[in-house]
Amino acid sequence: MTWLAEPITDLLEAALVAELTAIRPGGRPVTYPLIPLWDGARILMTSSILFSRKLEHLKADPRVSLSLSDPVALGGRPARATIQGIAQVIDGDPHTDWERVLPLWEAKEPVIRQFLDSRVAFPLFFERAVIEVTPQRAYLWPDGDTTSAPVVSSAPRTHAAEVA
Amino acid sequence: MDLRAGVARFDASTGLARLSRFPFALLTWVGSDGFPMSAAVTLDSIDPAAGSASFAAPAGLELPTDSEVSLTGSHIRPQPGVGYDERRHVTVWGRATAAGEGRLAFRGDNAWGWDEADIPFPEYLERTVGQSQRYLESVSRETGRSIRPRLSRGWLFLRATRLPFLSATLIPVAIGLAIAAANGFFDPLTAILTVIGAAAVHLGLNVANDIFDTRLGADDTNVNPTKYSGGSRVIQYGLVSLRGMERMSLAFYAVAMVIGLVLLALRPSAALLAIGISGIILSVGYTAPPLKLVYRGLGEITTAIGFGPLMLLGAYVVQSGGSIEPAAVVASLPVAILVALILYVNEVPDRPGDARAGKRTLVVRLPQRTVITIYDAAAAAAFAIIVAGVVLRLLPLPALLALLAIPLALRVHQGLETYYDQPYGLMAVMATNIRLHLVVGAVLLGAYLAVLLVQALAPGRSLFLQ
Numbered sequence: 001m002t003w004l005a006e007p008i009t010d011l012l013e014a015a016l017v018a019e020l021t022a023i024r025p026g027g028r029p030v031t032y033p034l035i036p037l038w039d040g041a042r043i044l045m046t047s048s049i050l051f052s053r054k055l056e057h058l059k060a061d062p063r064v065s066l067s068l069s070d071p072v073a074l075g076g077r078p079a080r081a082t083i084q085g086i087a088q089v090i091d092g093d094p095h096t097d098w099e100r101v102l103p104l105w106e107a108k109e110p111v112i113r114q115f116l117d118s119r120v121a122f123p124l125f126f127e128r129a130v131i132e133v134t135p136q137r138a139y140l141w142p143d144g145d146t147t148s149a150p151v152v153s154s155a156p157r158t159h160a161a162e163v164a
Numbered sequence: 165m166d167l168r169a170g171v172a173r174f175d176a177s178t179g180l181a182r183l184s185r186f187p188f189a190l191l192t193w194v195g196s197d198g199f200p201m202s203a204a205v206t207l208d209s210i211d212p213a214a215g216s217a218s219f220a221a222p223a224g225l226e227l228p229t230d231s232e233v234s235l236t237g238s239h240i241r242p243q244p245g246v247g248y249d250e251r252r253h254v255t256v257w258g259r260a261t262a263a264g265e266g267r268l269a270f271r272g273d274n275a276w277g278w279d280e281a282d283i284p285f286p287e288y289l290e291r292t293v294g295q296s297q298r299y300l301e302s303v304s305r306e307t308g309r310s311i312r313p314r315l316s317r318g319w320l321f322l323r324a325t326r327l328p329f330l331s332a333t334l335i336p337v338a339i340g341l342a343i344a345a346a347n348g349f350f351d352p353l354t355a356i357l358t359v360i361g362a363a364a365v366h367l368g369l370n371v372a373n374d375i376f377d378t379r380l381g382a383d384d385t386n387v388n389p390t391k392y393s394g395g396s397r398v399i400q401y402g403l404v405s406l407r408g409m410e411r412m413s414l415a416f417y418a419v420a421m422v423i424g425l426v427l428l429a430l431r432p433s434a435a436l437l438a439i440g441i442s443g444i445i446l447s448v449g450y451t452a453p454p455l456k457l458v459y460r461g462l463g464e465i466t467t468a469i470g471f472g473p474l475m476l477l478g479a480y481v482v483q484s485g486g487s488i489e490p491a492a493v494v495a496s497l498p499v500a501i502l503v504a505l506i507l508y509v510n511e512v513p514d515r516p517g518d519a520r521a522g523k524r525t526l527v528v529r530l531p532q533r534t535v536i537t538i539y540d541a542a543a544a545a546a547f548a549i550i551v552a553g554v555v556l557r558l559l560p561l562p563a564l565l566a567l568l569a570i571p572l573a574l575r576v577h578q579g580l581e582t583y584y585d586q587p588y589g590l591m592a593v594m595a596t597n598i599r600l601h602l603v604v605g606a607v608l609l610g611a612y613l614a615v616l617l618v619q620a621l622a623p624g625r626s627l628f629l630q
Contacts, residue, residue, distance in 0.1 A: 021200040050292040052299035109247035149224025
């Protein structure tokens with residue numbers, strides 16, 4: 001179960017790309033385009049160890065925001081949303097840990113199965129960490145216009161306390 | 165443009181110029197609660213030269229004016245049922261200040277980004293290999309156990325030895341055995357030993373090539389390896405240690421030397437001894453100091469001799485007991501030329517990295533026009549030798565079917581003209597060039613198998629020009 005409103009989970013399920021913003025040492029925000037996957041409770045993303053700078057940032061400060069803003073990447077949906085949350089990096093075994101999200105990934109990017117079948121050609125690309133984001137607060141712009149105030153919702157207190 | 169870890173870092177003007185090509189930007193900042201926050205904005209005024217932009221402020225959100233914000237553009241083109249392409253993103257950092265009437269003025273400081281039109285995805289991956297190694301080292305420290313990238317044993321063996329290239333050995337050896345059989349010499353045991361020994365030399369060479377190209381820096385400086393060029397990369401990727409590769413190479417050479425000694429014991433001849441010693445010297449000296457033949461522009465001639473006459477005549481003399489048939493020499497020449505052309509074309513995408521590492525291959529030394537002219541001349545010579553061999557009654561008539569492969573050579577020529585400076589565009593060209601060697605080799609082998617068939621089914625008939 002999730003407290004996120006349906007228009008937001010609809011965007012999460014449709015999005016081919018979202019922009020994950022982490023915080024670099026020194027406080028500067030840094031943004032990375034990633035494929036967001038939604039398992040009904042948490043937002044899952046994977047990152048190759050080749051692009052692991054973001055993982056280092058997330059380990060140092062797990063506070064993140066995820067923007068769903070590009071109508072093209074959202075299948076033409078005009079709505080926009082930003083979700084703030086706490087990220088956990090799962091990288092105990094970069095060779096296999098991420099494979100549990102493969103069905104969700106394949107649903108959005110079917111070609112990934114072909115790439116995985118020729119894993120020998122891209123060995124480091126398929127050494128990956130899972131980024132698991134637990135949503136804390138969400139901002140929704142139903143018509144995509146950010147010059148209007150967003151609809152803001154937050155995780156129920158018990159859920160937030162569990163995360164904290 | 166400063167290229168580090170695959171992404172490009174540039175000044176605010178360049179970043180804003182790039183950002184102006186996106187339909188909207190993502191304004192990002194860190195809020196007073198310590199969480200990053202982002203909202204889409206439309207940049208209705210942007211002046212890259214001045215490093216500034218302005219836009220309507222997102223409503224109902226508190227933006228900082230005393231800390232950095234960023235503007236990010238991100239683009240993909242969805243490909244339904246596949247995924248997406250045309251990936252590019254750019255981020256410009258700077259500060260935002262209130263400009264009145266609900267607007268914000270942004271002044272850029274610096275920027276970074278990636279556009280696959282500038283840096284192809286495979287090159288992007290290659291440029292970040294160092295970052296992946298540093299990350300795995302830190303994860304290993306965190307967890308207290310060694311975490312390294314993995315491949316299954318089978319795939320790792322295939323990759324580390326570059327096993328598919330073994331066709332370069334199997335073709336000349338098979339032709340040598342077939343010519344020997346057509347001349348009445350064939351012993352299955354020594355034939356099998358010959359194939360295994362020759363394959364061991366080749367695999368030992370492939371692995372040694374990676375070892376010395378790593379030690380001499382050529383593989384590390386290459387950011388455009390492809391399926392056919394740039395080495396196996398198993399050392400660079402941390403899949404096999406340098407020491408592991410050394411052990412593997414020594415094991416292959418040990419197998420080759422033991423088989424060579426067995427063959428010398430079973431079929432002693434001065435010719436076989438000379439071919440064996442020459443083969444080992446050329447194989448090791450191909451990349452290893454002090455010879456480093458490939459670093460001196462002698463890689464093609466070394467490859468031609470090693471994978472042409474030495475392999476083919478070596479297989480032949482094992483069967484014949486030392487005598488050498490002129491037909492075997494002639495048959496080895498087109499094979500030699502075409503295998504050398506595989507290396508020659510595969511070196512084209514490697515040439516920037518090779519040049520940086522002091523690996524002065526022919527294609528590093530020569531301009532594009534000369535490289536292509538030499539390719540054309542060498543490929544033509546290979547076909548001319550086959551025709552001459554048939555006319556001189558040294559090669560059987562079916563060998564002329566090899567001429568059907570001429571269009572492959574023409575496609576390689578055209579590919580070199582078109583993709584000379586595009587490493588990934590050259591991949592199909594390299595594949596065609598490898599197929600050229602395979603097809604011509606298979607035709608020559610088939611021609612001698614046809615000779616054997618006629619000898620068995622219709623004694624007295626000949627497939628040679630009368």
